[in-house]
Amino acid sequence: MAHHLTGLDHTLLATADLEAARETWRKLGFTLTPRGRHVGWATGNYCIMFPRNYVELLGIAEPGGFTAGLEEMLATRGEGVHKVVLGTDDAVQARASLVAAGFAPSEPQSLSRALELPEGTVMPAFTLVHLPPEATPQLSMFICQHLTPELVRRPDWLLHPNGAERLAGVVVVVDDPVALEQPYERLLGAGNAIRTDRMLTVRAGNETILFVTPDDLDTLFPDLDHAEKPTPYVAGMRFRVHNPAAAAAFFAASGADHVLSLDGTVLVPAAAAHGCFLEFTSRA
Structure with missing residues (x-):
């Protein structure tokens, strides 16, 4: 970087x-x-x-x-x-x-x-x-x-019972992600801001900052109810786990509010984590 x-x-x-x-x-x-x-x-x-x-x-x-x-x-x-x-x-x-x-x-x-x-x-x-x-x-x-x-x-x-190994990134909701490509490339280096349709993935070392529109947030995370907030805001944090199913089993045993998505990731809603949803995935 x-x-x-x-x-x-x-x-x-x-x-x-x-x-x-x-x-x-x-x-x-x-x-x-x-x-x-x-x-x-x-x-x-x-x-x-x-x-x-x-x-x-x-x-x-x-x-x-x-x-x-x-x-x-x-x-x-x-x-x-x-x-x-x-x-x-x-x-x-x-x-x-x-x-x-x-x-x-x-x-x-x-x-x-x-x-x-x-x-x-x-x-x-x-x-x-x-x-x-x-x-x-x-x-x-x-x-x-x-x-x-x-x-x-x-x-x-550094050892967490839910299996989290690292903070892998954040999800940020903005009105126009594409407009952010040049400023973040200037800060973090050429090639570190990657545009996909209306979304922008910014690479910061081994972690990512994903900028999405409110509509794309609903599309990417349909299993969660997203409260309407004025943009910009950080909607979620993503954590790397070796085994998302084991994380889901931990949450089920502890009674924690969570959703096991069709793609295999585990989601904890923002209301259950003081204002920011949590995603546990093996792909990060």
Whole structure:
């Protein structure tokens, strides 16, 4: 990939009740990290870790403090994935490359969070680079470098009872996917935005961002009832599993709301996952 970018690093799923979201995702068969608290902010999180990427459940831990816009996002758009984050192996070099290519990224920003472990609190650290809206149209994105990956990727946190092996991509609903082809090729490199009729598949490393129209969302996922929302929005996340039937069996045994599609994928509706449907597939 271009500009020292490595793929999808994580998604940020905003939730109005962080502890309730933790319990929901635990019942869906995900292993969650202990709670984290962003240093100097009023937000906290639980993470679902995979070897290369993860899902962050983000909520407000202290009402009235700095939330980086989370309160406003929840008030205007409700729960769901509000940001998709690109990974980098070198945030400083990534920013320099982006500037040389004519982008206007922010200066690198340091971020740490207190991770509450039984043996004591540790401090995972990150460097962030924020991207202007015109660099990632119809999708809010920034860049993240992990400075202490060993603190957040313990082996027992990477094993999930539902069989999920990695976050494989996201599904984003927009009015005109085709119009996004050139901006995302400019950011991620030539050949990484692939048009199919009205849909656009953007490759970010081993993961994909699928841009679809509201009509195509209904066509691709007819087994789900899709609530009408103002575009753009992230409708779903896709997870790679070795055996979707085993994932379906787990959900059936746990009583989790799910659908086994005719194509063999397993779907959890957005209402059962705090605002974003989940797809479990062996093809991703």
